[in-house]
Structure formats: C-alpha cells, structure tokens
Amino acid sequence: MCGIVGYVGRKKACGVLIEGLKRLEYRGYDSAGICVQYDGSLAMEKCPGRIVGLEQRIASSQPIHAGRVGIAHTRWATHGEPSERNAHPHTDGSDRIALVHNGIIENYVTIKKYLEDKGHVFKSETDSEVLAHLVGEFYDDGGGPLEAAVQAALAEVSGTYGIAVICADEPGKIVAARKGSPLIIGVGKDEYVIASDASAIIEHTANVVYLSDNEMAVITTEGCRTTTLDNVPVSKEIEQVEWSLEQIAKNGYADFMLKEIFEQPEVVRTSLRGRLDLRDMRVTLGGLANVARQLVSTHKLILTACGTAWHAGLVGEYLFESLARIPTEVEYASEFRYRNPIVEEGTVVMAISQSGETADTLAALREAKEKGALALGIVNAVGSTIARESDSGVYLHAGPEIGVASTKAFTCQLVVETLMALMLGRRRFMSQTEMEGYLRALAQIPDQISTVLEQSDYIREIALRHVERENWLFLGRGYNYPVALEGALKLKEISYIHAEGLPAAEMKHGPIALIHDGMPVVFVAPRCPTYDKIISNIEEVRARKGRVIAVATEGDEHIRRYADDVVYVPACPPPLQPMLTVIPLQLLAYHAAVARGCNVDKPRNLAKSVTVE
Numbered sequence: 199m200c201g202i203v204g205y206v207g208r209k210k211a212c213g214v215l216i217e218g219l220k221r222l223e224y225r226g227y228d229s230a231g232i233c234v235q236y237d238g239s240l241a242m243e244k245c246p247g248r249i250v251g252l253e254q255r256i257a258s259s260q261p262i263h264a265g266r267v268g269i270a271h272t273r274w275a276t277h278g279e280p281s282e283r284n285a286h287p288h289t290d291g292s293d294r295i296a297l298v299h300n301g302i303i304e305n306y307v308t309i310k311k312y313l314e315d316k317g318h319v320f321k322s323e324t325d326s327e328v329l330a331h332l333v334g335e336f337y338d339d340g341g342g343p344l345e346a347a348v349q350a351a352l353a354e355v356s357g358t359y360g361i362a363v364i365c366a367d368e369p370g371k372i373v374a375a376r377k378g379s380p381l382i383i384g385v386g387k388d389e390y391v392i393a394s395d396a397s398a399i400i401e402h403t404a405n406v407v408y409l410s411d412n413e414m415a416v417i418t419t420e421g422c423r424t425t426t427l428d429n430v431p432v433s434k435e436i437e438q439v440e441w442s443l444e445q446i447a448k449n450g451y452a453d454f455m456l457k458e459i460f461e462q463p464e465v466v467r468t469s470l471r472g473r474l475d476l477r478d479m480r481v482t483l484g485g486l487a488n489v490a491r492q493l494v495s496t497h498k499l500i501l502t503a504c505g506t507a508w509h510a511g512l513v514g515e516y517l518f519e520s521l522a523r524i525p526t527e528v529e530y531a532s533e534f535r536y537r538n539p540i541v542e543e544g545t546v547v548m549a550i551s552q553s554g555e556t557a558d559t560l561a562a563l564r565e566a567k568e569k570g571a572l573a574l575g576i577v578n579a580v581g582s583t584i585a586r587e588s589d590s591g592v593y594l595h596a597g598p599e600i601g602v603a604s605t606k607a608f609t610c611q612l613v614v615e616t617l618m619a620l621m622l623g624r625r626r627f628m629s630q631t632e633m634e635g636y637l638r639a640l641a642q643i644p645d646q647i648s649t650v651l652e653q654s655d656y657i658r659e660i661a662l663r664h665v666e667r668e669n670w671l672f673l674g675r676g677y678n679y680p681v682a683l684e685g686a687l688k689l690k691e692i693s694y695i696h697a698e699g700l701p702a703a704e705m706k707h708g709p710i711a712l713i714h715d716g717m718p719v720v721f722v723a724p725r726c727p728t729y730d731k732i733i734s735n736i737e738e739v740r741a742r743k744g745r746v747i748a749v750a751t752e753g754d755e756h757i758r759r760y761a762d763d764v765v766y767v768p769a770c771p772p773p774l775q776p777m778l779t780v781i782p783l784q785l786l787a788y789h790a791a792v793a794r795g796c797n798v799d800k801p802r803n804l805a806k807s808v809t810v811e
C-alpha cells in the first residue's frame with residue numbers, strides 16, 4: 199500500500215527520499231512522487247509507474263537535488279487511476295503547501311464541494327488533494343504556522359490518515375500526523391527521517407518514535423515536537439528498531455519471496471528460542487505472563503485476521519480445540535468488525551497479523567476491546583499499531599517480511615499458536631508425557647523444514663509440468679485443510695493461476711464438476727487419522743483423469759500408486775504437520791510464478807500491508 203518518506207536534516211534530501219521509496223516498493227504501488235523545499239519554493243515531480251521512472255524525471259532538476267527538506271510517496275490507487283495528476287504529493291490552491299497522504303478521507307466529497315464553492319480548483323480525482331487544499335484554506339485564513347493549519351484541517355476530516363506536509367513559506371519544517379495509518383520518525387544525528395514503515399529508516403538510524411493515533415509532530419533540524427491533534431504536548435519515548443539492513447536485502451536470492459521461504463528453518467528456530475524449554479519440558483511465553491490466568495480459564499477464543507494470517511487462524515482453531523480444549527472460532531477481521539459480534543464476558547480475542555497494521559484486523563481488535571474482551575496480538579512487526587494496542591501478545595520474531603506473499607510469517611504464526619496451545623493445554627488437561635512428546639517433535643521442526651527445502655528443484659520440475667494449466671484445486675483434511683487454502687492462495691496471488699482450496703470431502707459437493715483431463719489437484723495428505731479418507735478422495739480425482747500432486751509423509755510408498763507426483767515431508771504429529779506441509783506448496787507457487795514470468799515480489803494489484811478498508 200501507499201508509502202511515505204520525509205527528510206529533514208543536513209544531507210541533500212533527494213537521495214534519502216528516493217532510497218526510502220525504494221525500500222517501500224515491496225508494499226505495492228503504482229505511481230510515485232517527490233517534493234523538496236528549495237530557495238523559498240517547492241520543487242516537485244511525480245509520475246505513474248516505477249521509482250526508476252521518477253529518478254529519470256528528476257535527473258536534471260537542480261532544485262530537487264539541492265534541497266535538504268522534502269517529502270515523497272508511493273501511491274496504491276484508491277480514488278482515481280494511477281496517473282501523474284493523481285500521484286502524491288498534492289498541493290493546495292497556491293502551490294505553496296505540499297502533502298503526502300496514506301489512508302482514506304471519507305468525507306472528501308463534502309469538503310471538496312465546500313472548497314469548490316470557495317473557488318478552489320482541483321487537478322486530481324483523489325481524496326488526498328482535498329486535504330491539501332483544506333490545509334491551504336486554513337493557512338490562508340490564519341497565516342500559519344503550518345501545524346495550526348494542519349490541526350484545523352484534520353479537525354474537519356473523518357477517515358484515516360498518515361500525512362507529511364511541507365510549506366514553501368516555512369523552510370526547514372515537516373508537519374506529520376496520524377490516525378489509523380502508521381508513521382514512524384527516525385531520530386538521527388541532526389536529522390530526521392519520517393516513514394510509514396521502518397524499512398525506509400533503518401539505513402539511517404535504529405532510534406525511532408512511533409506516532410500514535412491522533413498525534414502529530416513538528417519536525418525541524420532543531421528538534422521534534424509531538425502533540426495531540428488538539429495541541430496538547432505529548433512526550434514520546436525513543437525506541438529501538440531491531441531489524442538490520444542485511445535482513446531487508448536479498449542476500450543473493452533471486453527474489454525476497456525465495457529468500458524468505460529459505461529463511462524458514464532459521465526464523466522458526468528464532469521463534470522457538472527461549473520459549474520452548476526442553477530442559478524443564480515446558481513453554482514460556484513472556485508476553486502472556488500477565489494474562490495467563492485469564493487465558494487458561496477462558497471459555498471462548500476468537501481468532502481474527504485477514505489473508506494468509508486468517509489461514510494461520512484456521513490452523514489455530516484446530517490447535518486450540520484439540521490441544522487445549524478451548525472452544526475456538528475464526529473470523530475474517532473485516533466481518534468481525536462490522537457484524538456486531540457477541541463477545542461474552544471472559545472471551546479472548548486474538549488478532550493475527552504480520553504487519554500489525556492491517557486496517558480490518560486493527561479495527562477488529564478495537565471492536566473486541568470495546569466489547570470488553572481480553573485482546574491479544576500475534577504480530578511480526580515490532581512496535582506496530584496492533585502490537586501496541588493489544589492488551590498482551592506474542593511477537594513472531596520472523597524478521598522483516600518483504601515479499602508480498604506471506605511465507606515465513608505464516609510458519610511463525612503456526613509456531614506461536616502451537617506454543618500457546620501447548621502451554622494452555624498443559625495447564626488444562628494435557629498430561630506431562632503428552633506435552634513432552636509434542637515439545638520434542640516441535641524442536642525437530644526447523645531441521646525438518648530444511649529437509650523439505652532440499653527438494654526445491656524437484657518441486658520446480660512438478661510446477662513446470664503443470665504450469666500451463668489455468669485451474670488448480672488444493673485439498674486437505676483436518677490440520678491440512680487450512681494448508682490447502684494457503685497453497686491455493688499462494689498460487690493465485692503470485693502466478694495468477696486460478697486456484698481453489700477446499701476440505702477434501704467438500705470436493706464431492708460441487709467442485710468435482712470441474713475435474714477433467716489433466717487438471718492439477720494438489721492433495722495435502724500426510725499420515726494422519728483421516729489418511730484413508732483422503733486416499734479415497736484421490737481415487738475420485740483420478741477416476742476423472744485429474745493429475746494428482748500429493749504431499750505425503752516420508753516412507754509412504756502406498757500413495758505412489760495413486761499420485762502422479764509425490765513430495766515427501768518428514769513425519770511429525772498431526773498438529774505440527776502444517777509447518778512442514780505448507781513448504782512444498784510455497785515452493786510450487788513460487789516456481790510456477792517464475793516459470794510464467796511473474797514478478798513474485800510485486801504481484802499485480804496486491805499490497806503487502808493493506809491499510810485501507
């Protein structure tokens with residue numbers, strides 16, 4: 199989704215801004231722009247398409263290369279097509295104020311009408327330009343300072359925003375504000391880098407200030423002053439970003455997605471570290487220590503999330519119900535937040551999110567808190583909004599995930615859910631012997647993932663055999679039913695092949711009509727209590743001449759009789775299987791997408807972090 203970068207300092211702003219935009223490319227965008235203060239005016243350039251295009255445009259602009267304060271933006275179209283005039287920054291009527299905006303101004307039509315009646319003429323179709331004009335209107339009325347005009351404008355606005363604003367008449371200053379869309383201020387030596395995502399900052403400093411909702415900052419070379427939008431001073435702590443530059447580089451891999459798939463043994467190990475204790479045979483989750491009692495005695499758990507994280511939630515439903523015997527529901531965050539859900543006393547709501555910024559998941563978390571639930575977060579991005587607004591939670595420790603299609607965050611979400619389910623299970627009904635069996639098996643998972651990754655070339659051959667097919671099915675049962683959904687999602691989002699995931703038995707109730715000569719059907723079929731049933735489902739597909747790709751347990755020769763291709767994963771208890779069975783499906787999607795010439799890190803129309811509703 200849209201990205202913001204701003205710079206105030208002694209360096210030439212342009213280099214920092216363009217570099218920052220490149221770091222944010224992974225979020226998904228369709229146009230970009232930059233605006234720099236120079237010699238009492240604003241120098242601006244924007245264009246549709248890639249950031250390299252913007253670089254070419256500004257190559258000969260002396261003012262853009264000379265200024266030391268500026269703002270820049272990558273846009274992901276919501277209001278109006280990707281084009282030069284709809285790209286940010288947007289200016290007010292006098293072209294003296296420029297603004298970049300993430301989020302959506304919901305009442306922009308009313309404000310636009312009000313401003314048009316006062317003579318304002320708009321160049322774009324965006325809601326963001328309306329906000330720029332509104333700031334300009336208040337600036338003209340009050341004569342500054344810029345922060346007062348921004349405050350006055352935001353008081354009239356409903357919706358969500360992260361904004362950075364500069365004014366030609368107030369050199370050396372950026373005003374930033376947020377409500378519902380993240381903004382982080384990197385605090386360097388005599389310089390500040392403002393961004394919507396830490397990855398644009400870490401090259402410059404690890405010291406950051408996270409703006410909270412309804413807060414703003416006035417940033418100059420002399421310092422950074424933070425207040426509420428009502429101008430009440432707020433003192434903010436400087437926090438540390440743990441991510442390093444190396445973690446956000448490709449390190450020799452062709453794509454971030456491939457790198458992140460191959461990082462999984464290591465990140466799962468990190469996610470288990472200090473939590474899985476094989477000496478005392480127990481699980482310690484420090485982030486939940488203060489709510490453990492409430493969690494153990496809960497009578498209902500609701501997991502809420504979007505996309506891949508929702509699939510992790512579905513696995514969680516099986517884990518929490520079977521290992522901890524806690525009644526569990528999984529809800530799309532977008533549905534949970536709007537349907538006035540019944541949240542009885544004692545209910546625990548857990549939001550699962552890689553970015554910690556997904557608009558619907560955040561809103562669902564807030565809805566849960568509003569209704570009195572204990573609200574937990576399973577989040578990857580440290581310091582993100584969901585992490586900060588949850589009552590308690592557990593970090594994934596997967597490191598930055600840049601590839602739009604989530605991979606390592608998914609496996610770490612499974613790790614955290616498994617640890618939680620075991621911890622709760624042990625305190626409720628599980629025997630120590632059973633617990634020890636699971637813990638030993640869990641400790642094997644990183645090495646077992648490595649074994650699966652070794653088959654990447656073989657999985658590539660399978661992908662190449664079927665890559666021309668435009669429709670695929672993914673089927674699984676029990677713990678592996680959500681894995682089938684995730685396999686289908688991975689394939690469709692990066693290769694644009696249509697794929698559907700289903701519980702294997704549901705195939706008979708409709709989708710079997712699709713199966714015909716040569717259609718690829720992926721069965722996630724490791725050894726488990728429903729193994730025989732899934733073999734019957736495989737037979738049903740073969741009878742209709744579907745091509746069967748099976749993910750099976752090492753040593754299962756029997757399945758070879760039924761499947762055209764078999765990828766083996768090491769044996770482990772069924773609750774842990776998704777951490778292994780998902781790996782071949784990630785690789786299958788990856789290799790299919792590469793074979794079809796798709797850009798796996800930047801799939802069309804998709805965004806890494808969906809901060810609009």
Ligand code: G6P
Nearest residue numbers: 504505506507551552553556604
């Ligand atoms: C986007 C991404 C998905 C991700 C989903 C939820 O749609 O493209 O990969 O699963 O958002 O994101 P979150 O950051 O909340 O896990």
